[in-house]
Amino acid sequence: MEVNNKLIQDIAKLSKLKFEDSAANKMKEDLNKILAFVDKLNEIDTEGVAPLIYMSKEVNVLRADEITEETSQKDALKNAPQKDSDYFKVPTVLKK
Amino acid sequence: MNSYTSFKDTQIALKNGKTTCVKIVENYLKNISEKNSDINAFIEVFSDEALERAKQIDLKISEGTSSKLAGFVLGIKDNICIKDHKVSASSKILQGFTSLYSATVIERLLSEDAIIIGRLNCDEFAMGSGNENSVYGSVRNPLDMTKVPGGSSGGSAAAVVANMCLATLGSDTGGSIRQPASFCGLVGLKPTYSRVSRHGLIAYASSFDQIGPLTNTVEDTALLLEVIAGKDKMDSTSSSVQVDDYSSFIKPVKRKIAVLKDCLEREGLDVEVKQKLESTIQQLQDDGHEITYVSFPYLDFLVPTYYVLTTAEASSNLARFDGVHYGYRIENPENLEDTYIDSRTTAFGDEVKRRIMLGTFVLSAGYNDEYYKKAQQVRRIVQNKTDELLKDFDFILSPTSPHTAFEIGKKKVDPTVMYLEDIFTVHANISGNPAISIPLYTHSNGLPFGLQLLSKDFTEKDLLSFSSEIMKNFSE
Numbered sequence: 178m179e180v181n182n183k184l185i186q187d188i189a190k191l192s193k194l195k196f197e198d199s200a201a202n203k204m205k206e207d208l209n210k211i212l213a214f215v216d217k218l219n220e221i222d223t224e225g226v227a228p229l230i231y232m233s234k235e236v237n238v239l240r241a242d243e244i245t246e247e248t249s250q251k252d253a254l255k256n257a258p259q260k261d262s263d264y265f266k267v268p269t270v271l272k273k
Numbered sequence: 274m275n276s277y278t279s280f281k282d283t284q285i286a287l288k289n290g291k292t293t294c295v296k297i298v299e300n301y302l303k304n305i306s307e308k309n310s311d312i313n314a315f316i317e318v319f320s321d322e323a324l325e326r327a328k329q330i331d332l333k334i335s336e337g338t339s340s341k342l343a344g345f346v347l348g349i350k351d352n353i354c355i356k357d358h359k360v361s362a363s364s365k366i367l368q369g370f371t372s373l374y375s376a377t378v379i380e381r382l383l384s385e386d387a388i389i390i391g392r393l394n395c396d397e398f399a400m401g402s403g404n405e406n407s408v409y410g411s412v413r414n415p416l417d418m419t420k421v422p423g424g425s426s427g428g429s430a431a432a433v434v435a436n437m438c439l440a441t442l443g444s445d446t447g448g449s450i451r452q453p454a455s456f457c458g459l460v461g462l463k464p465t466y467s468r469v470s471r472h473g474l475i476a477y478a479s480s481f482d483q484i485g486p487l488t489n490t491v492e493d494t495a496l497l498l499e500v501i502a503g504k505d506k507m508d509s510t511s512s513s514v515q516v517d518d519y520s521s522f523i524k525p526v527k528r529k530i531a532v533l534k535d536c537l538e539r540e541g542l543d544v545e546v547k548q549k550l551e552s553t554i555q556q557l558q559d560d561g562h563e564i565t566y567v568s569f570p571y572l573d574f575l576v577p578t579y580y581v582l583t584t585a586e587a588s589s590n591l592a593r594f595d596g597v598h599y600g601y602r603i604e605n606p607e608n609l610e611d612t613y614i615d616s617r618t619t620a621f622g623d624e625v626k627r628r629i630m631l632g633t634f635v636l637s638a639g640y641n642d643e644y645y646k647k648a649q650q651v652r653r654i655v656q657n658k659t660d661e662l663l664k665d666f667d668f669i670l671s672p673t674s675p676h677t678a679f680e681i682g683k684k685k686v687d688p689t690v691m692y693l694e695d696i697f698t699v700h701a702n703i704s705g706n707p708a709i710s711i712p713l714y715t716h717s718n719g720l721p722f723g724l725q726l727l728s729k730d731f732t733e734k735d736l737l738s739f740s741s742e743i744m745k746n747f748s749e
Binding site for chain 1: 369370371373466467480481506509510511512513571573574576577578580581588592595596597598599600601602606607608609611612613614615617618621626627629630631633634637643644646647648649650651652653654656687688689692705730
């Protein structure tokens with residue numbers, strides 16, 4: 178697997194990150210090194226092995242569908258970088 | 274001046290009236306103010322609050338109403354939430370963030386009258402093995418200031434060895450408690466996956482993360498685990514298996530121990546680490562324990578498996594940091610998309626971005642089966658092999674780390690070199706088993722290193738009892 182510039186930009190877009198020029202090149206180099214290292218996994222035969230997905234052995238942890246605690250609106254807005262009395266504020270989404 | 278290195282000593286001194294909680298806290302605060310500017314373990318000290326609480330607990334002690342951890346002073350890794358306190362995972366992206374609630378482990382510690390003295394530096398989002406990826410700068414190893422304390426719970430290890438608090442909580446996703454414990458000469462435990470609630474732990478890789486203690490003694494680790502472990506309705510993955518009385522150790526019995534040949538023969542393992550381990554193995558055998566050298570052919574696959582799966586989980590977990598709801602936002606973004614992208618690009622460090630990118634890649638359409646699913650299959654194979662070994666043996670013994678603490682700045686060039694730091698520790702996170710590092714050795718370079726023991730799921734009581742026995746019999 179060889180990571181090229183286009184792939185870096187595609188993944189960056191999905192990751193909501195931006196890499197320009199030297200940062201993009203560095204990321205490409207690093208990912209190529211890491212993937213070469215990770216390619217080791219292909220040496221193991223995993224034919225027919227079920228993927229291990231859940232690590233907890235708890236089964237069907239159920240609870241009543243009731244609201245037991247609530248973060249107040251005031252608390253939820255407490256850490257917002259920009260807000261007004263009721264809402265998180267973001268830049269204009271639709272241009273006039 | 275108090276220099277209590279165990280809670281037992283602290284309790285005796287409190288009982289005999291030789292000290293008070295207030296004095297104990299004052300002494301730790303003094304140590305912090307003298308040493309922390311060099312070591313950089315604490316990123317915030319709760320001085321007034323800790324003193325105030327110490328006063329209250331002294332009162333409770335005098336009235337005979339105090340609980341189990343009265344007088345126990347702890348520092349907390351900066352990825353565990355404490356209500357109305359800042360928490361940042363050592364990242365700029367959580368700049369200014371104040372937690373709305375406390376992690377379950379914090380509530381449990383406080384309800385037993387523990388005193389929390391501050392929050393501790395770590396690698397950003399717990400991603401690193403040297404505590405060099407922090408927005409607050411590197412932590413220095415108090416035993417040798419040119420060396421790292423290990424990571425990612427580097428501040429948690431440095432604070433204990435520098436006597437700035439009695440013990441700390443860290444988190445362990447691939448060795449982040451055990452490797453710093455080894456580098457700083459401490460006991461570090463990663464409990465069985467799901468043994469300790471993760472509610473209030475800032476997630477890195479949810480199927481790997483566990484909170485655990487770093488302490489001077491096995492007894493203190495046992496006591497803290499007893500308090501923090503157990504079912505929690507706020508973490509549906511937390512186990513309902515009954516919590517043992519870990520701190521009452523079972524009496525010594527002869528054990529069956531597997532030694533992983535592949536670990537001892539591993540290229541890059543320090544010669545002295547190997548020799549000292551082999552001498553312990555010999556001593557154990559002489560003492561009547563049954564030692565068997567076994568093959569574990571998956572050693573070289575552990576770190577690759579770990580990186581595929583943890584980065585995949587991290588890329589999802591870190592999607593919540595968007596510059597909108599909390600934390601850092603870039604100044605004057607032009608539109609919403611730029612708010613997300615520029616805030617994240619500016620405020621995440623290089624290692625975090627690298628892992629988000631790798632994680633996004635291994636989950637992306639077209640590569641998912643080849644990488645993510647493949648690694649999940651290998652994870653199953655590793656877990657099966659581990660279970661199989663532990664049918665025949667009580668413990669699996671290995672070094673904690675291939676060497677002693679390395680120099681600050683030395684391993685930052687190639688990420689895969691740093692990733693191999695975790696080669697012996699990631700096993701327990703991949704399989705879910707509990708594992709402990711115990712500080713048995715001092716290298717001729719003057720630095721400590723640990724021995725790692727791994728055991729069956731939920732057998733922490735055996736693991737801790739045996740560790741205590743080894744510490745008594747074999748520590749240098």
